[in-house]
Amino acid sequence: MPSADASVLEVIELTKVFRDFWGRESVKALDGLTFDVRRGEVFGLLGPNGSGKTTTVRIVLGLLFPTRGGVSIFGKSPRSVEIKKRVGYMPEESHLYSYMNAEETLDFFGRLFRLPGAERARRTDALIDMVGLQRARKRPIGQYSKGMARRIGLAQSLINDPDFLILDEPTTGLDPIGTREIKELILSLRNMGKTILLCSHLLGDVQEVCDRICILYGGRQRALGPVSELLAASDVTQIRAPRLDEATLRRVMAVIEESSGAESRVEVSSPTRPLEEYFLDVVDEARRQKLATAGAERGTAAASFLGGGQVEAERLVEELVEAGREPQQQAPAAEPIAAIPVQQDTAFITELVDQSSKPEAERKVEQARPAVSAEPAIRRGVLDELMADARKDRKADEGKAP
Amino acid sequence: MKAKLLNLLRAAAHRLPEALLGVFLLALAPMAVLGALALWRQVLRLMDSPGVYWDGVYRDPGPTLATLACILGMALLAFVLWRTWTPVWAVARKMIIEAMHRKVVLILLIFFVVLVCSMPFLLKTEGTVKSQVQLVLMYSLVLAMVLLSLLAIFLSVASVCSEIEHKQVHITDTKPLRRWEFLLGKWFGVVVLCTAALFAMSAVVCGFVLYLARPPDLSHMDQREAARAQKDYGDLMDEVLVERKSVQPLPPPGIAEAVEKEIAEQQASGKLSRNPHMVNEIRTRRTRELRDQAASVPAGSYSVWCFEGLAPGRPGNIYVRFNGWVASSKRIVDGQWVALRRQLVKGEDGKTQTQLAMLGTVSPPPYGWPSGAVNQFTIPASVVPPDGTLFLAFENTHTGAAVTFEAASIEIMQQQGGFLPNYYRTVLVLATHIALLAALGLMAGSVFSFPVASLTVAFFFIIGLVGPWFASFLEPDPFAQYTGLQGAVRIAWSSFIGGVLTVLPHFGNYSPLGALTDGKAVTWAFLAASGAVMVFLKGGVALLLGMYFYTRRELARVIV
Numbered sequence: 001m002p003s004a005d006a007s008v009l010e011v012i013e014l015t016k017v018f019r020d021f022w023g024r025e026s027v028k029a030l031d032g033l034t035f036d037v038r039r040g041e042v043f044g045l046l047g048p049n050g051s052g053k054t055t056t057v058r059i060v061l062g063l064l065f066p067t068r069g070g071v072s073i074f075g076k077s078p079r080s081v082e083i084k085k086r087v088g089y090m091p092e093e094s095h096l097y098s099y100m101n102a103e104e105t106l107d108f109f110g111r112l113f114r115l116p117g118a119e120r121a122r123r124t125d126a127l128i129d130m131v132g133l134q135r136a137r138k139r140p141i142g143q144y145s146k147g148m149a150r151r152i153g154l155a156q157s158l159i160n161d162p163d164f165l166i167l168d169e170p171t172t173g174l175d176p177i178g179t180r181e182i183k184e185l186i187l188s189l190r191n192m193g194k195t196i197l198l199c200s201h202l203l204g205d206v207q208e209v210c211d212r213i214c215i216l217y218g219g220r221q222r223a224l225g226p227v228s229e230l231l232a233a234s235d236v237t238q239i240r241a242p243r244l245d246e247a248t249l250r251r252v253m254a255v256i257e258e259s260s261g262a263e264s265r266v267e268v269s270s271p272t273r274p275l276e277e278y279f280l281d282v283v284d285e286a287r288r289q290k291l292a293t294a295g296a297e298r299g300t301a302a303a304s305f306l307g308g309g310q311v312e313a314e315r316l317v318e319e320l321v322e323a324g325r326e327p328q329q330q331a332p333a334a335e336p337i338a339a340i341p342v343q344q345d346t347a348f349i350t351e352l353v354d355q356s357s358k359p360e361a362e363r364k365v366e367q368a369r370p371a372v373s374a375e376p377a378i379r380r381g382v383l384d385e386l387m388a389d390a391r392k393d394r395k396a397d398e399g400k401a402p
Numbered sequence: 403m404k405a406k407l408l409n410l411l412r413a414a415a416h417r418l419p420e421a422l423l424g425v426f427l428l429a430l431a432p433m434a435v436l437g438a439l440a441l442w443r444q445v446l447r448l449m450d451s452p453g454v455y456w457d458g459v460y461r462d463p464g465p466t467l468a469t470l471a472c473i474l475g476m477a478l479l480a481f482v483l484w485r486t487w488t489p490v491w492a493v494a495r496k497m498i499i500e501a502m503h504r505k506v507v508l509i510l511l512i513f514f515v516v517l518v519c520s521m522p523f524l525l526k527t528e529g530t531v532k533s534q535v536q537l538v539l540m541y542s543l544v545l546a547m548v549l550l551s552l553l554a555i556f557l558s559v560a561s562v563c564s565e566i567e568h569k570q571v572h573i574t575d576t577k578p579l580r581r582w583e584f585l586l587g588k589w590f591g592v593v594v595l596c597t598a599a600l601f602a603m604s605a606v607v608c609g610f611v612l613y614l615a616r617p618p619d620l621s622h623m624d625q626r627e628a629a630r631a632q633k634d635y636g637d638l639m640d641e642v643l644v645e646r647k648s649v650q651p652l653p654p655p656g657i658a659e660a661v662e663k664e665i666a667e668q669q670a671s672g673k674l675s676r677n678p679h680m681v682n683e684i685r686t687r688r689t690r691e692l693r694d695q696a697a698s699v700p701a702g703s704y705s706v707w708c709f710e711g712l713a714p715g716r717p718g719n720i721y722v723r724f725n726g727w728v729a730s731s732k733r734i735v736d737g738q739w740v741a742l743r744r745q746l747v748k749g750e751d752g753k754t755q756t757q758l759a760m761l762g763t764v765s766p767p768p769y770g771w772p773s774g775a776v777n778q779f780t781i782p783a784s785v786v787p788p789d790g791t792l793f794l795a796f797e798n799t800h801t802g803a804a805v806t807f808e809a810a811s812i813e814i815m816q817q818q819g820g821f822l823p824n825y826y827r828t829v830l831v832l833a834t835h836i837a838l839l840a841a842l843g844l845m846a847g848s849v850f851s852f853p854v855a856s857l858t859v860a861f862f863f864i865i866g867l868v869g870p871w872f873a874s875f876l877e878p879d880p881f882a883q884y885t886g887l888q889g890a891v892r893i894a895w896s897s898f899i900g901g902v903l904t905v906l907p908h909f910g911n912y913s914p915l916g917a918l919t920d921g922k923a924v925t926w927a928f929l930a931a932s933g934a935v936m937v938f939l940k941g942g943v944a945l946l947l948g949m950y951f952y953t954r955r956e957l958a959r960v961i962v
Contacts, residue, residue, distance in 0.1 A: 061576045063958040084578040095569040097496070099503035104416070111492030112577040138412070156573065 008164050008195040009037040009060060013069035016055055016219075029055040030219040032069070037164075037197055042190050044206040044227070045199040047216035053199045054092065056216070057168050060197070061089055073164060085113065088162030092169045092199075094149035098142030102133050102152050105141060106159055113160045119305075126303035127155035132181075146173035154182065161306050165189060168199045183209050192306060207231070243270075418502060419495035419591075425598040433830055436823065440926045441469075465927035468934040475938030482586070489579045493587025498595050501557050507599060510549045514603055518542045518610060532638040535614050536919045539607065539642075543915055546603040547832055554596045554836045555859045558843025561588055562952075563852035571957050582949040585844050589945055592840040597833045604829045608822075615643055644921045645819035646721070651707035651794075651812055653689075654696040661688045678904070693809035699737070700804045704797040706742070706758070709814050712786045718817055719780035722764075722794065725811035727774050730803040734770035735777070737805060738763050741785055742793035758793055761785045776811065783816060818923060827924045828914040834929075834936040838907055839863065841941040845948035848955070866909040907940050 016030040030052045037043040047053050058064040060071050062079040073083050096105055103124055110120035128137050131151035141149060150173045157165060167186070171179040186196055186209045200206050206213060207227055215223040223230060244252070249268060256266055414421075448455045459466050483490060501507050521541060527533040562585070565571040574584065615638055618631040665681060665688075668674035674684065699705045712720070726735045741761040749755045764779050771777045786792055792814070798805050842862050846855035912932040914924040 058572075058958045061572075063572055063575060064956050081578045081580060084576060087576065089573065089576040091569070091572050093569070095572055097500070097570060099500065100496075104499070108492055108496055109573075109577060112489050112574065112579050114488045114578075160577075 006038050007036040008039050008074060009043075009197060010072045010075075011035050011056070011060070011069070012071075014056065014059060014066055014071060015068040016052075016059060016064065017067040028219055030059075030066075033216070033219070033221050034069075035214045035221060035224055037195055038212075039195055040190065040193050041211040042186060042196045042198055042209050044210035044213035045197060045216065046201065046203065046206055046213055048201065051216040052219040053201075053216060054168065055219075057166060057197070057199050060166065061087075085160060086163040088157035088160060088165040090150075090153050090157040090165075090167045090170055092172065094141075094146075094153035096141050096149065096152060096156070099140055101140050102128055102137045102155070105152060106155060109156045109159045115159075123159055123161075123303065123305050126305055127158060130158075130185075130303040131155045132178075147175055147178055150174055151178065154185075158303065158306060162194065164195045164197070166197045166199070169201070170198065171200070171202055171205050179205065189306065194306075415502070419498040419594075422498055422598040423491075423495075423594055425601060426594045429597065429601040429829075432826060436826075437926065465930060468927065468930040471934035471938055472930045475934070475942070483590070486580075486583050486586070489577075490583050490587040490590060493574075493579070493584055494591030494594060497557070497561055497588055497591030500561060501591075501595055506553065506556065507595065510553055511599065511602070514546060514549055515606060517545055518603075518607060522614070530634045530637070531614065531618075532634060532642055535611055535638055535642055538614060539611055540915055540919045542607045542610070543604070543828070543832070543918075546600060546607070547835065550596050550600055550603070550836055551839050551863060553599070554592055554839040555843045555856060555863065557595070558588065558592045558840045559847040559852060559855045559859060561592075562844060562847035563850075563855060566957060567852070569958075575957055581953045585848060585945065585949050585952055589837075589840050589844055592843070593833075593837050596836045596840070600829060600833055600836065604825070608825060611643075615639070640718070640817070641721070641921045642919065643821040644817055645821065645824035645923045646815040646921050647711075647713070647818045648917075648922050649709045649711055649814045649816070650810070651709055653693055653809075657689060657692045657696065660692060661685055664688060690810065694806065697807035697809040697812070698804055699796055699798040699807070701798055701800050701802055704740075704795050706793055706795040707812060709792045709794065710790065712790045712792055712814065712816055713818060714786045714788045714790055716783040716786070716816065716818075718783050720783045720786065720817075721778055721780055721815040723776055723778045723811065723813050723815070724796075724807055725774070725776050726771070726796075726805045726807045728800065728803050728805050730773075730800065732770075733773045735773050735805055736766070736770060736800040737796055737798045738765050739779070740764075740795040740797060741781055742795060743785075743787040744789065744791055744793070761792075786816070815922060821921075824918060824924055827926065827929050828918045831912060831914040831924060831929050831932045834912070834932045834941075835909055838936040838941040838944070841944040841948070842907075845944040845951075848948040848952035862906060863909075866907040868910075905940075907936065912936060 012034055014030050014033040015028070017025050018027040018029060020026045033052070033056060035043075045053050045056060055064065059066050060073070060078055062077075071078055074086060076083050078084075078087075097108075100108065106124040106127055107120055110123060115123065128134060131154055133148060133151055133155075136144065136148060141152060144152065150170070154167075154170065157167070170182050170186075174182060183205060186198070190196060190209075190211075198206060198210060210227050212226050213223070213230065214221055253266060253268070257264065444455075518538075521538050522534060525534070525537045525541065527537055565574070575581070615635075618628075618635050620628040620631065623631060662685075665674065665684060668684075669676060669681075674681070697705065697707075722739065728735050740763050742758040743761055745757055745759040746754050747757050762781065762785060764781060767779075794812075794814075796805070796807075839859065842859045843855070846858045849855070850858060912928075912935065914928065914932075916922075917924050917928075
């Protein structure tokens with residue numbers, strides 16, 4: 001078990017048994033669950049419906065009490081008021097007060113954190129801007145669409161500038177723009193040093209933002225570890241290249257067959273553009289044409305008070321860092337992972353990953369895994385020569401074009 | 403322009419909780435001033451004659467204890483609210499906003515105003531302004547209390563149950579808000595809202611009553627009608643819109659000791675349960691019986707009662723009330739009342755002695771005093787001696803029948819203040835009922851679901867209203883002897899019922915409406931007793947129990 005000072009959340013042998021009216025055991029929702037979430041990482045809690053994710057989150061929040069085992073946040077009970085000051089929670093559904101508008105809602109939750117009036121107003125404005133609800137800020141939440149309600153749910157979870165953020169299905173009900181914004185926000189918050197527990201079954205989202213994941217099934221932990229390790233397929237190599245002509249392709253295939261044998265399975269195809277990217281382009285174009293909308297607008301970057309109010313400077317640094325960041329370096333504060341025993345159920349993971357959007361997943365796996373070339377299966381030098389030839393050919397074609 | 407107006411209205415609605423809090427604090431501000439003055443008078447009495455003061459406290463410690471409990475309770479509540487103000491007020495103001503959005507408060511207020519304004523046309527009166535004002539006062543305040551009691555029960559139960567049911571508590575409970583602070587905020591919100599509404603309703607009633615009680619316009623009346631109207635108006639001002647101190651005669655010596663001895667003997671012989679509730683009932687009943695026996699005046703004889711604590715040198719009249727029976731076919735109480743005062747005389751041996759000196763007599767009205775009815779006569783307030791102690795003697799002039807008085811019915815009422823302070827204290831006493839109901843609602847709501855919780859509190863409310871009748875209906879005979887299994891069951895049952903009835907609120911015991919409409923003083927001591935028992939004892943226990951259960955319950959359900 002990692003040292004307590006590095007772990008924000010520790011879940012140890014957590015068991016939750018629900019009993020019926022007569023005290024008989026009816027459901028074992030969790031069975032000896034153990035994991036920890038480390039400072040500054042995004043931790044994904046995955047699992048199919050009924051696997052115990054929500055029960056885990058509710059125990060972590062103190063809404064349910066464990067039957068056995070324990071939970072500690074920052075080394076203390078999750079029911080401690082001092083701990084709650086440092087935690088933000090966005091529930092699976094936006095259980096907010098339908099008769100209050102966005103301002104009143106954020107003001108109410110700000111009061112619960114004992115924030116002074118001026119600070120509440122400042123944070124309320126910043127968060128409403130951040131989640132893109134400027135035009136709907138005076139409208140009762142009962143009149144919001146599901147996505148807008150999710151946005152205000154997210155805003156309330158950030159009103160206290162939490163150190164530890166628990167997001168339960170944060171992208172459910174959001175349009176692709178909102179989903180993208182949430183994912184960008186999660187990454188921004190992580191870069192600010194915040195710790196995030198992400199509970200979701202949208203595997204593409206999880207894969208994109210999480211440093212480590214825990215997969216539950218039947219209330220038990222089935223896999224735990226860094227995303228890059230769990231998803232690494234060491235017996236396959238993927239190459240992306242500019243468009244190659246038939247001759248070059250044949251030569252590449254010949255090299256591969258020569259290297260890995262004629263029976264090897266080699267696929268060649270043109271990658272499709274991700275729908276999310278295409279959709280965002282279309283919407284951005286509509287925005288440039290200033291078409292009106294009654295719903296949520298595009299949110300701004302993370303609110304300025306988040307991360308202790310140093311955001312303007314941090315945003316600049318963040319942009320610079322992001323520009324040159326290697327994907328695996330995105331979790332600077334996480335401790336070495338080797339201490340945790342990884343229990344992989346490879347078939348199960350494959351099944352889960354197959355359910356998600358495959359092109360996007362493949363793209364991200366590729367981005368996140370530049371260093372899987374421990375033992376190259378093909379001769380790199382020959383391949384480089386072929387690629388250089390192809391580039392030359394293409395330049396020549398472009399030069400001939402009128 | 404319209405947009406500006408809408409924005410203004412929206413801003414005003416947003417600040418409504420603060421406005422209601424202002425009304426609540428303004429409503430309580432006179433209590434602080436007047437209560438402090440009342441306390442100061444007590445301090446002056448104590449400094450003037452400590453022996454007499456402490457003797458009075460020893461004889462009846464209730465008011466002193468209740469006052470102390472109220473002061474301590476309010477100080478504790480103020481301290482807790484001061485320490486937790488921001489989150490507790492956040493919950494309270496959200497509670498108020500929620501109530502306003504439910505529109506139930508607005509509907510109740512409109513319903514109330516319409517009913518109060520139509521009361522003079524609906525109520526059947528004796529045709530006098532006095533009876534009209536009495537009925538309007540009684541029925542409108544009862545109506546206000548019923549509506550606000552239902553509102554307090556509904557809001558307190560619904561707000562907790564609804565937040566759990568709709569999972570809003572899943573968010574609020576993850577904020578740095580202790581669960582007891584959450585319930586305290588809910589309670590405070592209900593109390594602020596309902597008390598502000600109560601004071602608003604009371605202001606409407608008061609304004610309406612003062613309108614009804616305006617001086618008669620004599621210009622278009624003949625002399626007879628004018629005289630009747632003036633008498634009617636005088637009766638109203640002297641007997642209803644006034645604060646009169648009620649003084650009952652000192653009990654005959656030895657009765658308390660006789661009752662205690664009797665109870666001890668019954669318990670020793672196993673004929674009387676040791677349940678304190680039962681014993682108290684028996685004590686009250688036997689004391690009343692013995693006092694009634696002592697208040698029996700044989701034919702041709704007389705009895706004297708001593709009234710202490712009257713204020714000397716006051717203008718106007720004092721009112722004497724009594725209810726006597728006579729066992730004769732005439733059904734008329736024959737006799738006369740004599741007012742006496744204590745005077746010191748030197749005896750033949752030169753020692754100073756106390757004697758009673760006659761101040762005057764009161765003859766019966768032309769048709770006599772009816773038997774078995776409440777009779778009233780007036781004597782000038784100037785007869786009250788400087789020591790404030792007046793003696794009244796009844797001389798039974800009937801030749802063959804004794805007159806038996808209901809001891810508790812003999813009382814003197816003397817004006818000591820105006821209607822408005824009395825009305826104000828009445829409203830404060832009613833506010834203590836609301837505070838208790840809100841606490842009961844939160845206790846039930848923190849344990850049960852909405853239907854069960856609301857039914858439970860409604861049960862408490864009804865029992866609280868009809869408590870004494872319910873008690874007599876359920877209680878087994880405390881003097882009956884039971885043996886074997888039947889005896890064990892009876893004893894267990896009587897102990898259980900006795901315990902439950904002791905714990906349950908008794909709204910009837912702390913109802914000030916009878917006194918108010920009768921022009922009697924709703925005293926600070928009564929207010930303190932109501933506050934101590936209803937708010938800080940029973941309400942406090944209910945709220946603490948609610949906090950205990952709510953803190954220990956799981957707020958989420960299983961989802962697997």
